[in-house]
Amino acid sequence: GDSVTQMEGPVTLSEEAFLTINCTYTATGYPSLFWYVQYPGEGLQLLLKATKADDKGSNKGFEATYRKETTSFHLEKGSVQVSDSAVYFCARTSSGGGADGLTFGKGTHLIIQP
Amino acid sequence: ETGVTQSPTHLIKTRGQQVTLRCSSQSGHNTVSWYQQALGQGPQFIFQYYREEENGRGNFPPRFSGLQFPNYSSELNVNALELDDSALYLCASSFMGGNEQFFGPGTRLTVL
Numbered sequence: 001g002d003s004v005t006q007m008e009g010p011v012t013l014s015e016e017a018f019l020t021i022n023c024t025y026t027a028t029g030y031p032s033l034f035w036y037v038q039y040p041g042e043g044l045q046l047l048l049k050a051t052k053a054d055d056k057g058s059n060k061g062f063e064a065t066y067r068k069e070t071t072s073f074h075l076e077k078g079s080v081q082v083s084d085s086a087v088y089f090c091a092r093t094s095s096g097g098g099a100d101g102l103t104f105g106k107g108t109h110l111i112i113q114p
Numbered sequence: 115e116t117g118v119t120q121s122p123t124h125l126i127k128t129r130g131q132q133v134t135l136r137c138s139s140q141s142g143h144n145t146v147s148w149y150q151q152a153l154g155q156g157p158q159f160i161f162q163y164y165r166e167e168e169n170g171r172g173n174f175p176p177r178f179s180g181l182q183f184p185n186y187s188s189e190l191n192v193n194a195l196e197l198d199d200s201a202l203y204l205c206a207s208s209f210m211g212g213n214e215q216f217f218g219p220g221t222r223l224t225v226l
Contacts, residue, residue, distance in 0.1 A: 004156075032213040034214075036217075042219055042220075043118075043120075043204055043217040043218050043219040043220045044157070044204065044206075044217040045217070046214065046215075046216065046217075049213075049214060051213065089156050089157075091156075093213050094159075100159065100162075100170045100172070101147050101149070101159030101160075101161075101162055101170060101172060102147075102149075102157075102159065102215060103159070104156030104157050104158075105156050106154075106155055106156045107154075107155070107156050
């Protein structure tokens, strides 16, 4: 079935460091891929998305490229800030169609220290 | 543009009770999906509603049920609550056929 695997957290970085959070997905169907962010006590906010192979999603300095050959969608940012501290979720659409919802990874807790 | 709203924010119930959670979709959206997020986990898809009917369901038992109303708002009902039902319940709205979902802030359910 569909699944998404993310690197385990927490990931702790210093401010202005380079960030990579790895995400791989099962290669069933032609999914759209997403990164969502969750701040403490809040719901999920869409950070970026990509709908087909080689697409690059970007937002607020974050980027991720849809790599079909490696079934990956790694999240990157060149210089993180304390305000980026949150939990990040990678997700894909279902191979069965949109009515089956999104499949999420377990999340990666990112901690940025000043 | 009004975002997705959910009520209540927090809820405490005891095992065996029933609970109803509510969601108002984002303006213009006609599809509502519900997710359960256990502590430290990613959200798990419960079901989706479109045109007031369930049109997709995840691996959840029948005691999880829902409704969608003509104004596209939705309810999630859980009967015979179990301790493992304690979680954050998230509602997401979207356009049917679109793949982008917009989430509400969630309802934190605690079952004692």
